[in-house]
Amino acid sequence: MQLTISADNPLEWVALQANLVPVPLLHAQIMPVISKAVLEAADKGVFDAVAEGHSTAAAVAQTCQLNPKATRELLGLLTALGYFAYKNETFALTRMARKWTLKHEPESVYGMMLFNNRVVWPWLEKLGNYLQTGEGIHYHDHLNAEQWNYYQQAMVAASGSEAKEFGRRAPVSRAMKNGQPTQMLDIGGSHGQHSVALCKRYAGLSSKILDLPAAIEQAAPLLARLGMGDRVRHVPGNALTDDFGEAQYDFVLMSSLAHHFTPEQNADVARRVAHALKPGGIYIVNEFIRPETGATPELVGSSTDLFYGLTSTAGNYSISEIQAWQRDAGLRVGKVVTYRTLPGRAMVVGIK
Structure with a gap:
């Protein structure tokens, strides 16, 4: 399996082929934000809130005790990632998100997202030291x-x-x-x-x-x-x-x-x-x-x-x-x- 950057239109395709897209910038700037956004959404109960019928950004913010502006931004990103579908000012879980993100679904990876957000994320700050010394966290x-x-x-x-x-x-x-x-x-x-x-x-x-x-x-x-x-x-x-x-x-x-x-x-x-x-x-x-x-x-x-x-x-x-x-x-x-x-x-x- 590979994680790839794909074009949305012919001009973007040409730019990718011509090496005009700064791919390392996407890896360095966009992907860490994506990872943390998904983890925080699970941790804060955003996916389950939408599943329970709180389908607007304002309702999700109130239910999860989040800032309304920040919640709109989060839901916008998660929609771009395929976790939500958006129509008429409301958000709905996609088939993928419903199976894999909800707390009580039998095959959900919610437990892994919680562990990664609350325990693992600070470990990643030690990657530079590992690269210098070869000594891991154990x-x-x-x-x-x-x-x-x-x-x-x-x-x-x-x-x-x-x-x-x-x-x-x-x-x-x-x-x-x-x-x-x-x-x-x-x-x-x-x-x-x-x-x-x-x-x-x-x-x-x-x-x-x-x-x-x-x-x-x-x-x-x-x-x-x-x-x-x-x-x-x-x-x-x-x-x-x-x-x-x-x-x-x-x-x-x-x-x-x-x-x-x-x-x-x-x-x-x-x-x-x-x-x-x-x-x-x-x-x-x-x-x-x-x-x-x-x-x-x-x-x-x-x-x-x-x-x-x-x-x-x-x-x-x-x-x-x-x-x-x-x-x-x-x-x-x-x-x-x-x-x-x-x-x-x-x-x-x-x-x-």
Whole structure:
């Protein structure tokens, strides 16, 4: 996926082709304003206010306790971005905005927008220092209870659509397909959406979610809401130090965690996972992928690579790097499943 600047008329097209448009100025001036406007609109309840019938700028300003002039400006920008349609002095949510921005819609990314606005935005000021020193924030070491809650809500929001596709398309062991009693280890799975998606599809499967105690404290209510009882349960631990056991699991998932670890740490996790898998078992590293050098540019993988470098001093890895950890651990490399709903992301499969 790419973020492109497109022309609205032939003259603009000519200007773009002739390199007369200062594209870096658009990146530097326009896009930060766009990002912050979307985040603040979610945080201030603007999208939900319009959904509830407050359809004029004045009504939105009153409902959300905002300045009327500033609200008109915000709604104008959001209309240009495709969040609202405007007609006869009133605003209406577009189909896109209704699905993805409202608090209580099942696939909404509202939780991620709240986390990015209240927690992540100040981190971006530290990007210059990261570029100079290579030292990231290591945010998992510093989150307070409120920030952990925002973080877990964000992870639920980010994983909603993905978990559904994961449940449909993840390669699984023969024993799981046959409905036999099987065990899954979900490393760093917090909210449990991926485990739940698989357990709903495979009747014989149960899952243990290994995560940090502070993460479990905030994630437990989110998992309980999914109503899986003892079939999906949390186990406190640390992926970097715990012994996963021997020949215990038919399926091991590590989703959105490798980008927090160094190559050496990921290789060590892969070795312990391989030891814990039963013959024919599956190990999936579920991640944003850094494009290979010289490959077609990919915005999502490249931007998250820089972001995770800043926040964890690690970053994304290429498919070949992930497969090397699996291969060195004695696993056979399986097929790579790229997501249709989330560009730049893939399941990298190893088989015992």
